[in-house]
Amino acid sequence: MTMTTEQFDTIVIGAGQAGLATGYHLARRKQRFVILDAHDRVGDVWRERFDSLRLYSPAKYDGLPGWGIPARSWTWPGKDEVADYFEAYADRFSLPVRTGVTVDGLSPGGDGYIVTAGARTFEATNVVVASGTWQTPVIPDLAEQLDPRIRQLHSSDYRNPAQLQDGPVLVVGCSHSGADIALEVSPAHRTTICGPVRGELPFDIEGRAALIAIPIMWFMANHILTERTPMGRKMRPHVRSGGGPLLRVKRADLADAGVEHFPAKVTGVRDGRPVLDDGTELDVRNIVWCTGFTKDTSWIRIPVTGADGWPEQSRGVSPDHPGLYFVGLPFLRAFASMLTGGVGRDAEYVAKHIARRSNRPVIRPSAPDLMSGHPSLR
Template sequence: MSTERFETIVIGAGQAGLATGYHLTRCGQRFVILDAHDRVGDVWRERFDSLRLYSPARYDGLPGWGIPAPAWSWPGKDEVADYFEAYAQRFALPIRTGTTVDGLSRDGDRYVVTAGTDRFEADNVVVASGTWQSPVVPDLAERLDPRIRQLHSSDYRNPSQLQDGPVLVVGCSHSGADIALEASRSHRTTICGPVRGEVPFDIEGRLAHLAVPIMWFMANHVLTERTPVGRKMCTHVRSGGGPLLRVKRADLAAAGVEHFPAKVTGVHDGRPVLDDGTAFDVRNVIWCTGFRKDTSWIQIPVTGSDGWPEQSRGVSPDHPGLYFVGLPFLQAFASMLTGGVGRDAAYVAKHIAKRVVVRSPEAVA
């Protein structure tokens, strides 16, 4: 197995990887970005068709070049995907697509990244592989009647995938509410699960022009890992679903979507059953039950007691040269947002540049 060597390897060409690549280029660093998808932006192209961002375009840009859309428009998922691809081309970022990283380990003072039969070594590695990657579906799903069509939200694209008959959406966060409202136009739809708050205004209405700038300031400067309210929010965001954003409970009710706040906890005669005993005769179940952070491919002890990588502003405290970008609350709530990741990426890139300078020339590949 041959080995390629780099100063820095960035894993992932999503918003975090692209922003990191931009700032590494500005710092004069030599690096490569590895991404599993065939095209830059495919992580967005693979989401459900009607998905639009929950923040206006003026707050969605990556560093150096904003998303080319009207400031108070809400770009769709394909617009975001095409923007990411154009961004990579605009700044000539060295990206290798179709390269699925399956291992990260240490060999002496260098890191080893494997992707199938490909092997790479680097002095620095930036893990920018996303916030949550592995879809969560409860074990009880295997006991449902096989005639029920089941989809996780990551596999749902549009209602044409659904069978005739009732739909149960499990999980009442923002994606679940969006999908339930869409499904209700052609199917009798029920949604279950607790609501963890609602944004108290229409995110596309006139009030948003006043409220969103305030919320953006808070996401960057108030809800941070340095403030008590930020640390409390961090725990909430990492462990539970988010609030309803575009679609609210009133919108669901107006569309005829019945909401049950209880969770699906069992199966009876092949039917999903809530923890209050309610059972549903449905033909479709859409699991909007979220994702978990997968670090199993990192063969280095990096996670803390909460299961998330230990880091300080993206810098690993125990493994020099190892970095993380794009995690929720890496520094603030905005760290996981398209328009907020640039600040963290800039800090990490500067840290890498300083580290490269202090290493001996012989140590730099």
């Protein structure tokens, strides 16, 4: 059977926060585009996270461009609220999202690019990679040497304590998600968490101090910690290497819950048990690997990566491949680039760049026109 090739001016890969924000700004400029996403529903990337997850910033700072998240300003939305908001956002602006389309290849072709998804082929003058590329779970090779009776989960597969078997739990990785999970499982399991702590916020993110601190931090994330400042350039490689400070759950919270913390890392296996680099051997029945994710650009069959392994770009624009863009990368322009409420600025810049490349004039619709939605390309 011969499969036809669909053609668009712009293809956006990924319908998460970066893809939806980019779609919003492309729609405002009357561009012809489609958003491709591997999940069955918009927002599933959030629905698939652990049940108790809540955002680490208040709803006031979590909105996508054009329509904020429908929650009180100083509340912290849960992961399902975020997922439903993303889905409603796509519907509100009639963004042309096609779900269930898993992109597995991006290569140059003709005057632009060829995007493949199994047997399906798409062509476009412009392609925006908005899938983050930071999505492959990291589990050390030594995990295969552990006693098979130990229940092992990566944080991306963890949903709630009901997945664990009776007995002690080891959480590997003491960043914010690791601390959240360790605290959650501690009432029913003797819990240990290991790994260095890379600092912690000196205030309760849901307390009174946050009313003063978070606006200051938000300003810094958008305007101070950027690729244009010495402070931002110094921080950027640390952000991209993974890990982060404790945010909601602090060391004191873990100690109060009886969670034992070892700063050492898991580096070996002895008699089927995990061994830390300080020689400590741990007898556990469950391990949750909160060891983060690694970047995957193998499906991008274009030489785009720089010396650090990340795609080379300037504010999302590829310097060597006209029409190729990235949105949603960690610290793309600023610390806020990877945050739900901060990605819109990068998305707008990329959409403007695409509109300038287009032969069509840039038309800014009136507010009623925008609310009426964008012509669907489903």
